[in-house]
Amino acid sequence: MAEHIVQLEKVNKYFGDNHVIQDLYLNIEQGEFLTLLGPSGCGKTTILRMIAGFEEATNGMIKVEGERVEDKEPFERNVNTVFQSYALFPHMTVYDNIAYGLTVAKVPKDEIKERVKEMLELVQLMGFEGRKPDMMSGGQKQRVAIARALINRPKVLLLDEPLGALDLQLRKQMQIELKRLQQKLNITFVYVTHDQEEAMTMSDRIAVLQKGVIEQLDTPDEIYKHPASKFVANFIGESNLFDGVVESVDGNTVCAKLVDGGRMKLDAEGFSAGDAITACVRPEVMGYSLEPVEGFDIKATVKNVIFIGSQYKMYAFLDNGQEIKINRTKQDSNVREGDTIWLHWENDDAYGIKESV
Amino acid sequence: MEDTIKTKRMSWGRRNAPAIATAGPVSFWMIVFVLLPMIYVVVISFMSRNVYGGIDFTFTLANYKEMMEPLYLKVIWKSFKLAVLTTVICLLLGYPLAYYIAGKPSATAAKLIMLVMIPYWTNSLVRLYSYNLLGATNGPINNFLLKIGAIEAPLDLLYSDGIVIVGLLTAMLPFSVLPLYTSIEKLDKSLLEASKDLGANAFTTFRKVTIPLTMPGIVGCILLVFIPSLGMYYVPEALGGGKVMLIGSLIRNQFLVTKNWPFGASLAILMILMTLIMMWIYTRVASLDDLEEVF
């Protein structure tokens, strides 16, 4: 059994009548990079703040290193936070900012000097120690914030959208750096973002949240291939969803009638006739032809094709108005705007989602 | 040759016309009503007094020497002491109050600030004389204390340093809360969280983050309270009953009663110097734009 560095058990949080976190169970493993991903207002920050101690859970249990921490002050918890706005002390130099945690712990001056130097090297800010934060760029401030949080050698580092304020290019670069840093130090990172690409790039595991509930907690790969709900399927990457009702099951293969007319088949487990099923088909495996295909009856009309450099994106729509996304690396000169196409896919390219409750 | 000079002059005038138009009247006002009188005060502080109470325009340092006499030194020292005490108490009361108000939602905060300002809007003389009535030997406070048996004989509440400080405090507290509130309200709360997150307890956080970052407000408060407290003569007069002589009253007396203008002027210069020193300390602590925000 893997060691759980942070455990949340049946945690609830209310702000007044607003039930922000609902019966949350979350076990975070030592050394993993766990991302809390979800739309704005779903409670990501609140979860981090409860772990850090800035927000009190209304009820439930929070453990860090196996010890209950609900009654501990933030300064008594062995976790540190990187704030979205950096929250660097403007009246202190970079050196004093980074040294802060050690200074208040009354660590001897020589040791502080040594460890600050170590941190400056780690985040590649040698030579900046005398500067004030307002003389630093966004990316540099971010590094200071990370160094400042890491100098206490926390067991867990909490990061709340740390790259949110950076431009795209710098963000991509920092994503890689952060990931490298995390692997090198072997510290548990709990990372908050609402950028699914960022989450996919960096995380060992992702917890997809919606309205204070974890919809799915798994590896990026698993979540992408086997989304647990329509919400997850839509939130992580692009997807085409087809709602249907199971007609017959033959071994692994499920044949279903589409709710809005038509039929489809796919490989799915745990379904029986009469069940509701949603087929999730990613744009890159969405197939089409100019003639109907055995087992499928889904007609669509091509809207347009856009070339975005790495691929061609074809948009079509069903009779009920639903938009269909199809991605290809090569252009298909046989299909034009207004053409009728018939959708289909390989049985194992689709994933069957049980209608979420 | 002459022409070019002329055009140059004109272009200078044109170029600076907006600046002259906007700053001109103010500068004129300041020169006529502040700078010139100040220069006059400096000048007469080095003159001597003639027997008729006028000014004899012969240079002397006698006024400044006179200040060194124990009688006056005592008054100056006492004024300084009371002003410092008032300032310290204003800070100690004003800071927590401002901190409390800054923690409230802005609508509530605005109402609370109004409450703080109300004493300032009531006529200060009326207020001061009402203290006289309240604190009189047979006034409500003494009567109440006698009735509940807390004291046996009426307390001598009036005409003491204590009541003067109370008077100064009620006059100055609104001014102390405003600059403090402004700077505390500006304080980014996530910095306090960051401090706690890094292992500092509430006290250390207050000392290392809150105080330094609200220093402009603190110094602003000191300036706004200390300087007026030093010179405010009607408070000690109304409450001290002439028993408590402070530098403000002393200066007034020199000008209006004793008719020793040169000596009064030299005392005024001393006060201005004390003020300037405070201002200088302030600019060392706070940057100029912070200064603008406080006032």
Ligand SMILES: Nc1ncnc2c1ncn2[C@@H]1O[C@H](COP(=O)(O)OP(=O)(O)OP(=O)(O)O)[C@@H](O)[C@H]1O
């Ligand atoms: N201090 C607070 N008082 C009242 N409600 C709050 C407070 N903090 C958060 N909330 C509410 O709790 C919910 C979750 O907020 P939270 O900040 O955790 O969201 P988030 O997932 O971090 O969103 P974002 O991506 O926008 O940062 C929101 O509905 C928010 O309005």
Ligand SMILES: [Mg+2]
């Ligand atoms: Mg947030």
